[in-house]
Amino acid sequence: MSIAATKIVRHIRLQIDDFDEVKVSDYQILIFLNRALAAISTAVAARGLDFLTASQTYSGSSASTGANLPDDFQTLKEVTDGSTGYTLTPTYITKTPAAYEYKVMGEKIYCGAASYTLFYQKFIGPIDSLLTDSVAVPGYCLGLIVQTTVALMQGTTPDVVVQLINNIINTDFPGMTYDKQRGRVIENAG
Amino acid sequence: MLVEEAVNRIKAAGRGTGQDWGVDRAIDFLNTAIQQISSLLAANRYPPIVKTIQLADGDSLPSNYLFSCGNYPIRITDGEVDFLDDELTEIRFRYFAAPDKVVKTADSMPFSNDAINEVVVKGAILLALNENGKQIAQDSQLVAALQQAVTMGLAGVQTAPTEK
Numbered sequence: 001m002s003i004a005a006t007k008i009v010r011h012i013r014l015q016i017d018d019f020d021e022v023k024v025s026d027y028q029i030l031i032f033l034n035r036a037l038a039a040i041s042t043a044v045a046a047r048g049l050d051f052l053t054a055s056q057t058y059s060g061s062s063a064s065t066g067a068n069l070p071d072d073f074q075t076l077k078e079v080t081d082g083s084t085g086y087t088l089t090p091t092y093i094t095k096t097p098a099a100y101e102y103k104v105m106g107e108k109i110y111c112g113a114a115s116y117t118l119f120y121q122k123f124i125g126p127i128d129s130l131l132t133d134s135v136a137v138p139g140y141c142l143g144l145i146v147q148t149t150v151a152l153m154q155g156t157t158p159d160v161v162v163q164l165i166n167n168i169i170n171t172d173f174p175g176m177t178y179d180k181q182r183g184r185v186i187e188n189a190g
Numbered sequence: 191m192l193v194e195e196a197v198n199r200i201k202a203a204g205r206g207t208g209q210d211w212g213v214d215r216a217i218d219f220l221n222t223a224i225q226q227i228s229s230l231l232a233a234n235r236y237p238p239i240v241k242t243i244q245l246a247d248g249d250s251l252p253s254n255y256l257f258s259c260g261n262y263p264i265r266i267t268d269g270e271v272d273f274l275d276d277e278l279t280e281i282r283f284r285y286f287a288a289p290d291k292v293v294k295t296a297d298s299m300p301f302s303n304d305a306i307n308e309v310v311v312k313g314a315i316l317l318a319l320n321e322n323g324k325q326i327a328q329d330s331q332l333v334a335a336l337q338q339a340v341t342m343g344l345a346g347v348q349t350a351p352t353e354k
Contacts, residue, residue, distance in 0.1 A: 020237040021284055025260035 001051075002134040003142055008033065009130050011146045016153070024153065026130050036148040037125030037135065043165045045074050045121035049173070051138055053077060054122040059115040063097045066108030072122040076104060082115025144168045191307045194295040196220055196314065203315040211318060213295060219321075221291045223313035224300055230337055231306070232256045232286035238302070245283040247273040252287065259284040309336045 009029055013019050044052050056070050059082070079088045079102045088111065091101040102111035109118060127133035135145065147168060151161050197216040204211055211219075231239055240259060243252065249271050262281055265272040273281070289300030299307040312333045319326050 020235075020240070022235040022237055022240055022259045022286075025258070025262050025284065026282070027262055028260050 001138055002136045003139060003145070004134045005033075005127055005130045005132075008135065008142065008145055008149075011142065012149055015146055015150045028153070029149070030127070030130055032153045033130075033145070033149050034126035035152055036145060037127075038123070039152075039161060040141070040144060040148055040165060041074060041122075041124045043162065043169065044124075047169060048121075049169075052121045052124070053119060055117055055119045057082065057115070057117045058109070058111070061099075061112055061114055062108075062110055063112040064110070066105065066110045069104070069107055069109055069118075070120065070122070072124075073120050074123040075121045077119040077121060079109070079111065079119070080117050081113050082117060088113060088116060140172055140174070143172055191299040191304055192295070193217065193220065193292045193297045193299060196299060196307070196311045197295055199311055200315050200318055204318060207319065209318075216314070216318070217292060217295075219314040219317045220310065222317055223310045224289060224291070226313055227301075227306060227310050227337070228256065228286075228288045232288075235259075235286075239286055239289065240284055241287040242282060242284050245271055245281045246279065247271065252285070254287040254290070256286040256288055259286065305340055309333065309340050312336055 009026070012029055012033075013021070016023065018024060041052070052074070054070070054072070058067050079090075080086065081088055081100070086100075088100055088102050091097050091103050093103055093105060095101075095103070097103055097110050097112040099112040099114075102109060102113075102116070104110075124135060124137055127135060135141075137145070144165065148161060148165055151164055156164070197213055197220070200216040200219060201211060228239065241252070241254075245262075245264070251266065251269050251271060262283060263273065263275040263278065264281065264283075265274055292300065299310065301307050301310070316326055316330055316333055
């Protein structure tokens with residue numbers, strides 16, 4: 001489940017009518033593609049869509065020392081106990097978490113449980129190479145990535161870009177998502 | 191097209207006005223016209239005059255450099271390149287290159303497209319006649335129209351024929 005960067009670049013160059021590579025350089029596309037991925041990550045995470053959800057398992061209590069969050073951490077979804085699977089409770093930032101509690105401070109998570117799993121919305125990108133890298137998103141995101149990158153390259157203002165991303169998500173993305181609370185597939189709230 | 195043909199045509203244009211330029215002089219006019227047309231082609235982003243090189247930090251720009259295709263993370267000072275991104279060791283650099291100058295009559299004209307070579311010859315004739323203060327207003331209009339036709343055609347832009 002990923003889209004090769006070479007394919008994205010091909011679509012972008014088609015969109016801006018520049019297969020000859022005379023108008024913009026690959027470096028420009030790389031910069032704007034990464035900015036587009038950042039904007040898309042934020043928008044998709046705000047919608048709570050499933051394909052950005054990732055997990056990391058920690059062993060050993062980190063109540064006082066804290067454990068590093070994953071590099072691609074964006075927003076927190078849930079923290080569960082490693083042995084029972086129960087959802088742990090967020091606690092005050094000033095308190096040292098008890099065995100059933102956790103808190104996130106700076107780039108670390110502090111949790112009193114002996115082992116626990118962090119579920120989070122990950123950040124897509126950035127990519128380093130247009131030739132070898134790929135973007136870990138489902139294929140139906142291609143149009144969104146291409147349109148957003150081109151809009152940023154053409155100097156579209158941020159508020160318009162956000163509007164564009166939301167419009168494309170509404171039209172291009174499958175409308176169903178798995179709801180953890182209800183334990184079944186539901187229609188996206190939008 | 192060979193340079194010889196172009197030189198002969200420039201000389202022939204002078205003969206009607208009682209002028210006769212030497213071959214070297216004609217080649218000078220030709221080179222000036224080539225420079226002018228290349229700038230025009232580069233401004234219209236004509237892909238066939240693009241060249242690609244691998245550029246390293248501290249390299250000098252190629253002598254035929256006109257301008258780059260898009261932006262690269264480099265700073266150019268006095269013909270020398272500074273990389274702005276320390277993580278890069280080499281950049282695949284694409285730029286619009288001026289064609290080589292023609293030197294002798296046995297050379298080929300620099301463009302593979304003869305329509306462009308025609309415009310170059312016309313431009314050179316104009317420069318030559320201008321040198322001697324001839325009335326060239328009509329000719330220059332003709333060349334401007336030719337240049338426009340070439341660049342429009344190259345850029346793939348459709349132009350409606352103008353009615354007189």
